Amino acid sequence: MKSKHFRKRFLTTLLIIIILLIVFIELTPIIVVFMNSFKRDIDIWARGPFYFSFNFDSYKSVLSNRDFLLSLRNSIIVAVVSTVISIIVGAMASYGITRYVFRSKKLIAYSFLIFRMVPQISLVIPLFMMFNQFQLRDTLTGIILSHMSFNIPYVVWLLLPFFAAIPRDFEEAARIDGASEGGVFWRIFLPLVGPGIVVSAIFCFLMSWNEFLYALILSSTNARTAPVAVNGLLGQYAPKWGQLSAAGTIMLIPVLIITITLQKYIIKGLSAGGIKG
Amino acid sequence: MKRNYNFKHWIFILPALVLVISILVYPIFYSIYMSAYDWNLFHSDAKKFLGFENYLSLFKDREFLHSLWLQLGFIVIALPIETILGFFVAILLNRDGKFYDVVRALLLLPVFVLPVISGLTWRMLLQPEYGMMSFILEKLGFGVKAWLAEPNFAYSMVIIQDIWRMWPFMFMFIYAGLSGMPREYIEAAQIDGAGFWKKITKIVIPYLRPTIATALLLRLIDALRIFSEVYVMTGGGPGNSTLLLSLYINKQAFEFFNIGYAAAMGVILLIVALVIAFFIVRGNIQFEGEKG
Numbered sequence: 422m423k424s425k426h427f428r429k430r431f432l433t434t435l436l437i438i439i440i441l442l443i444v445f446i447e448l449t450p451i452i453v454v455f456m457n458s459f460k461r462d463i464d465i466w467a468r469g470p471f472y473f474s475f476n477f478d479s480y481k482s483v484l485s486n487r488d489f490l491l492s493l494r495n496s497i498i499v500a501v502v503s504t505v506i507s508i509i510v511g512a513m514a515s516y517g518i519t520r521y522v523f524r525s526k527k528l529i530a531y532s533f534l535i536f537r538m539v540p541q542i543s544l545v546i547p548l549f550m551m552f553n554q555f556q557l558r559d560t561l562t563g564i565i566l567s568h569m570s571f572n573i574p575y576v577v578w579l580l581l582p583f584f585a586a587i588p589r590d591f592e593e594a595a596r597i598d599g600a601s602e603g604g605v606f607w608r609i610f611l612p613l614v615g616p617g618i619v620v621s622a623i624f625c626f627l628m629s630w631n632e633f634l635y636a637l638i639l640s641s642t643n644a645r646t647a648p649v650a651v652n653g654l655l656g657q658y659a660p661k662w663g664q665l666s667a668a669g670t671i672m673l674i675p676v677l678i679i680t681i682t683l684q685k686y687i688i689k690g691l692s693a694g695g696i697k698g
Numbered sequence: 699m700k701r702n703y704n705f706k707h708w709i710f711i712l713p714a715l716v717l718v719i720s721i722l723v724y725p726i727f728y729s730i731y732m733s734a735y736d737w738n739l740f741h742s743d744a745k746k747f748l749g750f751e752n753y754l755s756l757f758k759d760r761e762f763l764h765s766l767w768l769q770l771g772f773i774v775i776a777l778p779i780e781t782i783l784g785f786f787v788a789i790l791l792n793r794d795g796k797f798y799d800v801v802r803a804l805l806l807l808p809v810f811v812l813p814v815i816s817g818l819t820w821r822m823l824l825q826p827e828y829g830m831m832s833f834i835l836e837k838l839g840f841g842v843k844a845w846l847a848e849p850n851f852a853y854s855m856v857i858i859q860d861i862w863r864m865w866p867f868m869f870m871f872i873y874a875g876l877s878g879m880p881r882e883y884i885e886a887a888q889i890d891g892a893g894f895w896k897k898i899t900k901i902v903i904p905y906l907r908p909t910i911a912t913a914l915l916l917r918l919i920d921a922l923r924i925f926s927e928v929y930v931m932t933g934g935g936p937g938n939s940t941l942l943l944s945l946y947i948n949k950q951a952f953e954f955f956n957i958g959y960a961a962a963m964g965v966i967l968l969i970v971a972l973v974i975a976f977f978i979v980r981g982n983i984q985f986e987g988e989k990g
Contacts (some may be wrong), residue, residue, distance in 0.1 A: 470830040517710025538975035540923035542944040543964035548724035633926035
């Protein structure tokens with residue numbers, strides 16, 4: 422009896438050690454970025470990887486780098502605007518698809534789902550040509566539009582089951598009370614799919630914040646976003662790892678905060694349109 | 699009643715539809731059009747109609763076939779490892795308690811790390827002399843090397859980077875499915891005296907099959923269009939040893955300016971992605987509002 426108890430204790434301890442090891446491995450690269458952000462470039466080159474310092478020089482350089490600050494501002498604008506517009510038009514479309522009966526309903530719903538799977542590299546070439554033509558290259562409008570190409574389908578996709586889950590009685594009741602079509606949508610439905618809106622907002626923001634390819638190809642100096650600017654810190658000959666890590670840490674802060682505090686929503690968002698009931 | 703609602707839905711759908719058509723559907727058709735031309739980025743006036751010739755040349759382009767091969771290898775190696783890791787860790791972590799909640803939250807972080815930061819970080823870790831991984835490899839007796847300058851090693855590291863970042867995605871999906879599994883399933887098996895492996899192969903895997911299939915298809919699409927991480931980590935090099943499909947398309951379009959040819963490759967990639975998308979969609983949607 423006693424040995425069985427012992428065995429169980431031993432297995433639980435072993436399990437916890439394995440889990441901690443996995444967590445440690447997963448977090449090491451993130452921790453290295455964080456630690457290196459407190460070192461100067463020269464210390465990173467000259468001293469071993471385990472040298473530790475607490476020096477704000479890299480942050481000072483990055484935060485006085487006008488190009489980086491501009492790119493950070495651009496990233497925030499692009500992420501916020503593309504998220505807001507995508508959610509408004511996406512929620513409307515999702516509502517229109519689920520709550521009305523019409524012939525092309527299925528076709529439209531499926532199209533939105535499939536639009537989300539378009540590879541960025543396939544889209545960026547024609548977008549580059551079009552943006553040149555319409556003078557949208559290297560403008561925030563252009564980058565916002567390009568990000569909406571993946572955010573709108575995502576919102577529509579994610580919200581379909583949320584809207585579909587609301588019982589018919591709700592809108593019938595509102596209609597009988599004399600609410601207009603728009604009123605039913607804005608005042609009755611939007612609040613009811615609140616959690617869905619939160620999930621889609623988180624994901625649109627993160628996807629836009631993390632996006633690199635469109636920004637790389639469709640912007641040069643004015644509309645450059647932070648991921649492209651961070652990559653620019655690599656330089657031609659001597660990578661500024663300290664500054665790069667400081668900039669990277671700044672970029673990671675909103676991501677880490679969102680991921681940790683809103684974890685419940687995130688799991689929902691990951692499996693959006695995925696797992697059935 | 700039907701008549702009454704005949705057009706109103708369009709008021710709601712139209713804004714999204716118009717936007718998506720102009721920034722997604724139209725560009726796709728435009729790229730199909732481009733793919734039929736010998737088209738240089740800076741000499742649009744001198745473009746020459748080729749018909750299907752770009753597509754035919756693709757299969758004689760050794761670099762294209764090479765990048766296709768690399769892409770395939772990347773998918774075939776990374777995805778199964780991510781799935782297996784995700785599966786077993788999900789089983790390990792399918793317990794209640796604050797400790798496990800925290801662990802699950804922490805494991806999810808790499809998934810959301812910016813691809814650019816992830817790629818650059820791995821590049822930093824692998825710098826000779828001062829990168830942490832190079833340092834460890836040196837201490838293990840592998841010598842001082844510019845690891846990312848070794849073709850096979852660079853390719854392996856690109857894959858390892860992806861596994862590091864994305865197995866928690868598989869984990870989260872599988873965990874979500876697992877935590878919804880009725881306890882009676884396992885208990886019934888326990889009463890029958892089933893062992894660990896038997897429980898997994900006979901009960902857990904069949905139960906999770908649709909979940910794993912969906913997660914795998916989503917990963918497949920992402921793995922197929924991977925770009926940023928690899929672009930900042932190796933730039934496709936050394937030589938073209940990590941020049942995955944998207945990177946090669948980017949190179950043809952924006953370094954060699956063969957945008958007609960690059961568009962043709964983009965179309966092929968798009969078709970493959972749409973075929974996968976078709977399977978995802980067929981397996982799993984549920985949006986019919988008529989139930990209520």
